[in-house]
Amino acid sequence: MNIEINNVNKFYGYQQVLNDVSFKVKPGEILGFLGPNGAGKTTTMKIITGYIGMDSGDVIIDGKSVKTGETKSSIGYLPENNPLYLDMPVVDYLKFSASLQGVKKENIENRVREMIKLTGLNNEKHKLIGELSKGFRQRVGLAQALIHDPDILILDEPTTGLDPNQIIEIRELIKELGKEKTVILSTHILPEVEATCDRILIINKGKIVANGTSKDLRQQAEGNNFLKIKLEIPDNNFVLDKLKELPSVEEATAIEEETGRFDIKSYRGLKSNRDIFELCAKNNWPIMEMIPIETKLEDVFRNLTMN
Secondary structure, three states: OOEEEEEEEEEEOOEEEEEEEEEEEOOOOEEEEEOOOOOOHHHHHHHHHOOOOOOEEEEEEOOEEHHHOOOHHHEEEEOOOOOOOOOOEHHHHHHHHHHHOOOOHHHHHHHHHHHHHHOOOHHHOOOEHHHOOHHHHHHHHHHHHHOOOOOEEEEEOOOOOOOHHHHHHHHHHHHHHOOOOEEEEEOOOHHHHHHHOOEEEEEEOOEEEEEEOHHHHHHHHHOOOEEEEEEOOOOHHHHHHHHHHOOOEEEEEEEEOOOOEEEEEEOOOOOOHHHHHHHHHHHOOOEEEEEEOOOOHHHHHHHHHOO
């Protein structure tokens, strides 16, 4: 299902937490929704689910406004805090969730079995939820979000508190689900976003500040091309001056003068590789290393959200 968020604004008292937020999510797309604490991620996700209202704007799901209440049955929601009934066995809780979500009575048993298998809960299904580890509780939360076979999944910090093995398992499950469903995923684990999501949105202080694939965002943030080089030369100061004279080089810094290592920053939109190579060839300076430095998603995130 398509999701369209159109000019959504939200206030808590006098504080504006969402400022004219707009974006779209296509069917079968896994969207990573990033932002620092308090940026408006959870508020946006709650508005999409219809859990809370908006002050202006609209959210359209498959041509219907969330304000009508007709879209709720199409959405599976795993909240950040994953509220569960700890005194209920897993099977009973999932049956209860299925009945709440309108699953037909004659289909509940089969649906619960499917979810237990899908989320890897078979060995835990008769345990009380309160006896489960954090990882298995997250699986129970994911199972309840999926129990009614929704077309849209809203997952708020689904891997919080999980160990590395559990994170990989949940990641693979989300990627598999994303083949058939529209998924919006919020997380602070940035490598998870790159490994799982088709596209990334970054929100800061209630405004969307970035929208694109991880590759797109890194390229946009780079602007400048960065290199590390190592040369075999006798006079680093002379070489440094020559590097700075190159038309494509904005900055050149000697980082290890005794070993001939330099950091190079090119002017925005330019690459200095060829100019450096030609300079070294002309002066017979052996190039031992020339390593491009790729901007990390963490750097992009910090640049966009530190202000």
